[in-house]
Amino acid sequence: MSVLAVGTVAFDDIETPFGKREKALGGSATYITMAARFMCDEVNLVAVVGNDFPDEYVDVMRSRRIDLQGLDVDKDGLTFAWGGKYHYDLNNRDTLYTDLNVLSSFNPTIPNGYRSSKILCLGNLEPGVQARVMKQVENPSMVLCDTMNYWIENSPESLKDLLGKIDCLVVNDSEARELSGIPNLVASARKIRSMGPEVLIIKKGEHGALMFTEESVFSVPAYPLEDIQDPTGAGDAFMGGFAGYLSGCKKINLDALKHALVYGSVVASYTVEKFGPEGLYDLTRSEIEGRIDSFRDLTTIPMADLALIGSSS
């Protein structure tokens, strides 16, 4: 029951119509691990931060049972920082700045104790870096991988190599369309799966997610929320919830993947209710289970057709 997340730990400047945060704790590895921990005994993180990274944020993560042996502190540089501003409807955002800082020379070394992790989550990084991480992990049950438009455009060859090695790609709908060159998501999924990943998850923000496997398509909505404060990190939290659930499965079959997708969606829903990762700070497994039950009501088609007068077939 172990998850290893390799990605970023960052400072995020976030502005939404409902408030703002400066230098909030952020980054893909942060959200993945903070989300995975609810379903998982052992959560391992590999990332780099700079000399400006505060003890306070280290404590936030450590006190949530995230193992930080793999958090490299680069004394010669500053922590990766990102700033974004969301539009009124929260579906679009402008990136205000991206300061790579210590991330630009990040070449992750996986601690020995992490090398047998069951589920490996490759957060969004340069595909060559993601591939080097994979080589250091011994036979994980599943390798999940995120990417972004920048790598699709600028590192197509190393991304192609990587896709042949991973088990599950997790991207959003625009990334899927760009990677495949096909606007239709079903056709796009077929093409992406032919590039390697057995499982493809396409995230659609407020519209939920689709999971494509050899046998089937599975759809989960986003949990309907009346009060969304900040969508930052929802996609990474989704991957973390998905990975955390799978780490507890004896066998990763289609039913397990479907369950995991629901857990991912539910953990993401808690993330967007507060700023940054704050919605994950004091969340409990039993709150998650409660929302899983509501999720069933939201999506379950009743079985009985007994209410019908008759049918005109």
Next chain:
Amino acid sequence: MSVLAVGTVAFDDIETPFGKREKALGGSATYITMAARFMCDEVNLVAVVGNDFPDEYVDVMRSRRIDLQGLDVDKDGLTFAWGGKYHYDLNNRDTLYTDLNVLSSFNPTIPNGYRSSKILCLGNLEPGVQARVMKQVENPSMVLCDTMNYWIENSPESLKDLLGKIDCLVVNDSEARELSGIPNLVASARKIRSMGPEVLIIKKGEHGALMFTEESVFSVPAYPLEDIQDPTGAGDAFMGGFAGYLSGCKKINLDALKHALVYGSVVASYTVEKFGPEGLYDLTRSEIEGRIDSFRDLTTIPMADLALIGSSS
């Protein structure tokens, strides 16, 4: 088991990346009735056409058991005509022209034989016209109503009156946001339901639909299709499938509404696979039932958690 649809019968000029049709059979009442007929004995249509409406299209509808007693032929004018062109991703379209023609003076009279219809579908028309239709129908089990941004902006008072009288409003997400003035769909739904309709359905195109009632929210995805030719009429076909299913229910409770929503989504999926209403011409109830089964696979969260090693709560 009767559905009455009052709306438009039109000529549509349609262009999508996959082809085009000129003067295709179109209009809200056309799609609603063509979709409702699979689940319903008696499908009644009220609309107006001009002197240019061809017998061929009358035959298309009549041969599909649509009662055309209520189709008024205005000898002094031309049929309502619309032209639209879809963008590459099919999610956006430009309206090229709208010629109201005989529709501009349409004041529907409901034939006596239609006045006891069980389900009344008010296709998109001026809200005052929709209200006058309602007065002519005796105690239907359910009144469904569509509207559009034009009426939200230009007839807010008569729309407000109408909303206090109907049972179910069926709009798309941008219309819901404009009607409520609220970008969040859950909050938007709460406000719209407070204006009158017990049931609110928000259509989201390729992302499916949400149904809001007093007790619950229910989500259906759009059926995932690899080959979508033309989205025209999908929303009206959705309403027709929904209405047709409800017309066969002894009692319209939450389970019935959920089932109806799935039937609506499935019938809409057949609509978009061909141009105009052609996907509904030779469709059968058993094909619909087959896709309903696939729909369950697409959305059903497996019950058993037996695959779990343990849980870390």
